Amino acid sequence: MAAAISIRNVSRRFGDNWALRPVDLEIAAGELIALVGPSGCGKTTMLRIVADLQEPTTGEVRIGADSASEARRKRLLGLVSQRPAVLPWKRAIDDVRFTQKIAGRVGFDPATVLREFGLEGHETKRARELSGGMLQRVNIASAMAHDPSVLLMDEPFAALDEMKREEIGEWFDRELATRPKTVLFVTHHIDEAVMLADRLLVFSPAPGRVLEVVSVPVPRPRDAAFRQDPRFVAIAAHVRSLLAQQVEAA
Ligand SMILES: Nc1ncnc2c1ncn2[C@@H]1O[C@H](COP(=O)(O)OP(=O)(O)OP(=O)(O)O)[C@@H](O)[C@H]1O
């Protein structure tokens, strides 16, 4: 069977500057891959290439049997961008419906999706009337509303405080257990990455290249207690040391 996402020799240069050194990765269906690394190492660039919002300089991306552009045309992808464009007057339910309209596919009933995302009673509230955490859940609900097989998320929880961030991360992990998706998840937060991911792509500082692919061989979803698990602690420490070595070497 074809990999859910296949990234083959994908790199990107802007003018004379490399934003991303060649990356090779085969991602299985249902896997969650975290991209971690310092600012400017090419994480968003990687995601945008998979989303077909940017051309790679070398290499190609396949989403199952499709090219990235075919996958985009078929609306196989859901994107939560680093800077979501939220219209303050837009109602939560309309935001979800809008995705479905664009996709030409109603994956899930919008009210049901919002309810399952803990937003019951808030469906008709406008973006400006929601808290940051609620808004983030609306963003994710909208990205998933048409039931894409692949979810691309660029620092989706970055705007949340630490407690909320942990809570929403655990919620999201459980959510994926109900609706499995193949996920690329960009984060600066090492603990969050280890908590959520099956594998972490650890990038060097710019021009980004993959230093190591670190596996977290523990079944998902994982609960809060996993943060105290010796495996969690060891993997997080290993990722920190990989990133710190790079800072020293720079
Ligand atoms: N459209 C563009 N034109 C020129 N340079 C770009 C463009 N997009 C990104 N870059 C450059 O490519 C490099 C990688 O950018 P990218 O946004 O992928 O980093 P990132 O890892 O997502 O960083 P952050 O963690 O800060 O979001 C940066 O040096 C950036 O300035």
Ligand SMILES: [Mg+2]
């Ligand atoms: Mg970025």
